[in-house]
Amino acid sequence: MMNDHRRLGRDLDLFASDPLSGAGLPLWLPAGAAARHAVEEYLRELERRAGYQHVHTPPLARRDLFDLSGHLGYFSGDMFPPMPLGADDEVVLRPALCPHHALVYRARGRSYRELPLRVAELGGMYRAERSGVLGGLSRVRAISLNDAHNFCAPEQVGAEVAEILGLIRAAHAALGVRVAGFRLSLRGPGEKYVGDEEQWRRAEELLRAALAGIDHTEAAGEAAFYGPKIDIQVRDAAGREFTLSTVQLDFDKPERFDLSYVDAGGKRRRPVMVHRSLVGSMERLFAYLIEEHAGAFPSWYAPVQVVVLPLDDRQAGPAAGFARDCVHAGLRAEVDATGSLGARIRDASRRRIPYVAVVGPREAAEGRVSLRQRDGRLLDPLPASAAVDLVTAAARPPLG
Ligand SMILES: [Zn+2]
Numbered sequence: 001m002m003n004d005h006r007r008l009g010r011d012l013d014l015f016a017s018d019p020l021s022g023a024g025l026p027l028w029l030p031a032g033a034a035a036r037h038a039v040e041e042y043l044r045e046l047e048r049r050a051g052y053q054h055v056h057t058p059p060l061a062r063r064d065l066f067d068l069s070g071h072l073g074y075f076s077g078d079m080f081p082p083m084p085l086g087a088d089d090e091v092v093l094r095p096a097l098c099p100h101h102a103l104v105y106r107a108r109g110r111s112y113r114e115l116p117l118r119v120a121e122l123g124g125m126y127r128a129e130r131s132g133v134l135g136g137l138s139r140v141r142a143i144s145l146n147d148a149h150n151f152c153a154p155e156q157v158g159a160e161v162a163e164i165l166g167l168i169r170a171a172h173a174a175l176g177v178r179v180a181g182f183r184l185s186l187r188g189p190g191e192k193y194v195g196d197e198e199q200w201r202r203a204e205e206l207l208r209a210a211l212a213g214i215d216h217t218e219a220a221g222e223a224a225f226y227g228p229k230i231d232i233q234v235r236d237a238a239g240r241e242f243t244l245s246t247v248q249l250d251f252d253k254p255e256r257f258d259l260s261y262v263d264a265g266g267k268r269r270r271p272v273m274v275h276r277s278l279v280g281s282m283e284r285l286f287a288y289l290i291e292e293h294a295g296a297f298p299s300w301y302a303p304v305q306v307v308v309l310p311l312d313d314r315q316a317g318p319a320a321g322f323a324r325d326c327v328h329a330g331l332r333a334e335v336d337a338t339g340s341l342g343a344r345i346r347d348a349s350r351r352r353i354p355y356v357a358v359v360g361p362r363e364a365a366e367g368r369v370s371l372r373q374r375d376g377r378l379l380d381p382l383p384a385s386a387a388v389d390l391v392t393a394a395a396r397p398p399l400g
Helices: 005-011 030-049 061-068 096-104 153-177 197-210 253-254 282-291 313-328 343-351 361-366 384-394
Strands: 059-064 083-085 089-093 117-126 142-152 182-187 218-220 229-235 241-250 272-277 304-308 333-335 357-358 366-373
Touching: 005 096, 005 282, 030 117, 030 142, 030 153, 030 282, 030 366, 059 061, 061 089, 061 096, 061 253, 096 253, 096 272, 142 153, 142 197, 142 282, 153 197, 153 241, 153 384, 182 197, 197 229, 197 241, 229 304, 241 253, 241 282, 253 272, 253 304, 304 313, 304 343, 313 333, 313 361, 313 384, 343 357, 357 361, 361 366, 366 384
Parallel strands: 182 218, 304 333, 304 357
Antiparallel strands: 059 089, 083 089, 117 142, 142 272, 182 229, 229 241, 241 272, 357 366
16 A cells, blocks of 8 residues: 555654564654654643643553553453562553543642643553554554543533543644544443443533534444543544544542542642643554655645755855755754765655755755755745745644
8 A cells, every 4th residue: 555654654764673672662763763852852842831741751651550550450451460669569651641640630639720630741651562463653562652531520521521622633733644534432342431411411411512513423332441532533544543632521530539629618628630641652653653654744844844955065154054044043954065966856855855945056056956846846046045944934833
């Protein structure tokens, strides 16, 4: 298949796998890492503007944490086995960030004035996926999740879910994600769930209200073990549907971790925990984006945004100077000086680089560059500083 992200990932040097590192444990090469870094920075800034606070928590913890959270009881089939540590302790690679974020919440007392408290992290977690389902970036065993847990007073949950759906839409528009559909994921028969009937009913009601007016399907058996969720689905190049973004309601973990806040009347109350991911894991997101854009990412997260081509050795100085100006302006730029101009332009097009800057003798003498866009359009020669500004403006993530 032409747009298979594994083939494009190899051709564009985005990521690699190695039998020594193991199946489902891909390596992000410099080009893939540059694109991912740009996306991570954008997400952090989008979240910061929306009132999120970012934290760092470790990808493993004592087994007691996951006994308390319910993961070892309900989710151990997807987890790596606990590792012994000393005589009477065990540590576990986490399958989710929620338990750590519950600990962040209760690291000190909380007041109603702090709610919704939005704890965000782009963090590592691990799933013991069977080797048969692994492939490229779409199913991996080491996952980097764009995650947050929004701790709300019960009466804030509806507005919070609506706000999260707005952020998801903004992230999709910026990244060029095409949504295949919204899904309300509910409990199914024959599976294990925590929490009582009343909690599930309330959570389902709140999510149904948030989806009012949005075309969606309902799927029994797709809920998390602790609560129902809204899943936002996309399709890969082979037409398979999978979940990219998700919003989940959880009344159970606040009970298990005995989370509380003091309300306006001085009474101790239980918050609701909203789990949300705007775009899922970096791995699955990029598996999707590589296929969706056939490797030609929007310029703001293209691995290299501008490649500078001196016509011959005599323009080496001005070409290097222009590339340096681009780098200092925050762009990812490089110089390609070897081979015929035609071959270098073809190579830039093969690599889907958004801008090619050609520096010939005339441009060099006048302090100008000629820009060529990815769609083949040629712009009139511009003063070098104007060219830097033009590319920089086009390479800004759309934060609004
Ligand atoms: Zn969570």
